[in-house]
Amino acid sequence: MGLGDIRYEDVIAATEEFRRLGRDDFLQTYGFGRARSYEMVLDGLRYDSKAIAGVAHGHATGEFLRAGDFSGGAATVARCLRELGFAVETGETSLDRAALLERFRKLKVSRGPGHPDPSRHQPLSLLWAISREADERPRMTPWTQFRDEVGPLLVEFGLPNAKATPEYPFWHLRGSGLWEVQGIPPESAEQMPKVSILDAHHPQAGFKEEAAGLLRDPVTRLDAIATICETYLQDVDHQALFERTGLAGYTTAGNLVNPAEDESGGAAMDEHGRATGPAPRRHTTRSVIVRDEALARKVKELEGDRCQICDTALRHLDRPYSQAAHIRGLGRPHHGPDELQNLLCLCANCHVLFDGLEIYIDPDGLVRDTRGDREPHLLRRDPGHPMDEAHIAYHRNLCNLNARKPAVG
Known part of the structure; x- marks a missing residue:
């Protein structure tokens, strides 16, 4: 059953229970966190819109939805409540560096059967997205590119025997409050879309503008990378991971270069292994920083x-x-x-x-x-x-x- 089953009186019943229990007990009872983006406003009081919708659904159908059962946001919860005549406002405060790092520390990562450790899908996807910011590439990435580039990372650096499912971080990173997905029709956004829907509609995903703006600062970006690695990826070879995610620049403080042994070619050798001519040359064009x-x-x-x-x-x-x-x-x-x-x-x-x-x-x-x-x-x-x-x-x-x-x- 979708949010379309909710009626006006069901929302009112949920708000009455909210006031009776108090905000913290209400949220804890029904398995919700505080609203990060949208709040419903009624008679001068503010309510966590997603929690209200989940409990209202219970009053309407007998099935009380929890936070993980459906998605919030403008296209789902806010739209439903507004169509019923309720005011929904953006309640999210401006994001700063400390809040950004705190959200990285508190990702809603899953734990699969037989895996007591948190899944690495979201942290690995975020590192990949941060590398795009470091390279000044477009903020939003098409689903097919995300799938083809992040999928192999999940295989290589994910938990042992964990299934690589790039569609999960592509969609569920929205729960961090730092990520958005564009291009999914509202009727397909009440729950996680199937891969066939992602393939059909060609959505894009990436950091929200505010988060991306903060990550353009090199110091904040390094702190974000360190926070993700220390919180979720302590047992991963960071240098190998950085090489694969496009963050190789973070393995050195300067410009140390270790080219492949065969990159420059080699001089012709005789049967004794001695060079028979001068060392080969290779013409290159590069940009050099001008130092004082x-x-x-x-x-x-x-x-x-x-x-x-x-x-x-x-x-x-x-x-x-x-x-x-x-x-x-x-x-x-x-x-x-x-x-x-x-x-x-x-x-x-x-x-x-x-x-x-x-x-x-x-x-x-x-x-x-x-x-x-x-x-x-x-x-x-x-x-x-x-x-x-x-x-x-x-x-x-x-x-x-x-x-x-x-x-x-």
Whole structure:
């Protein structure tokens, strides 16, 4: 039975029970959470619209619907109540960074038979969608593309023996309040559409505008990725997962590149394995970030061309040699600023370790090894060298996300 069985008097009966029990007891009794988007307004009082509709359905038919039995929203509950003459208003408060992360922590994930752990379908789908935001791709994705790209992820990184059903996160992520599905007719939206309906109507899904806007900020985006991984995907190989979901940029703080061994080809070899000619060349075109060389010289002068981590002073061609390393990387997806507060003076070795997320700076200014193999020591720093703790925290969060051991300062 659908919501069309509800009558005006059934809604009134539900509101009377709401007032008698009180909001919290009413919601708990009938298995609903607080409204995130739509509230029914009657005589100056506000009611959780989906809960009212579920209980009204019980008064009408004897079958009390719970939250998981039907979908809420403008096309279902709000439409039904408005057609009966009730006022329904948007009651959702403006989303901020803290609320966004809290919703990621409290996804309505299912637990299937034989699987005590929460399903990974929604978290994996969200990481895939976040990678689209990081790459500045369209917010909404057609069902067929979602199916073809997310489906294999569910097979590879889902729970053992769990069935890959991309249609479930495509539809049920709406329960997070961060996701929307467009293109499903109202008459097919009262419950989860069958795959045949998705195939026939070609709907699109993706983050709501407000959530997508927040995720365009690199710091918020990293926090969102970390929240999802720490809450639902602790036992997954994060580096392998990031490679597959399009988030490979989060496996390094800089621009470390490990091309495939056969990518550049090879020189011709004789029977003894020795090259018979010069190394081959390959023409490429690429976009390069323009860095402020004056800033690089400044940080080296302030630190006397000595590595701030290991205190090494190198020389090359009889001159001091050091490298200016960005704490929060300049390129995608980190988009760090090219400023003195975002620079360290490092030797080449420590620069590679820092960009490779092998070492980080803790809140007390101690340099630590992510594997815990070395004793921590204080980062050397000239008093005239300003450093932004926000950039240091960003790098530290990257290390935490990629560390084999979960606790990173």
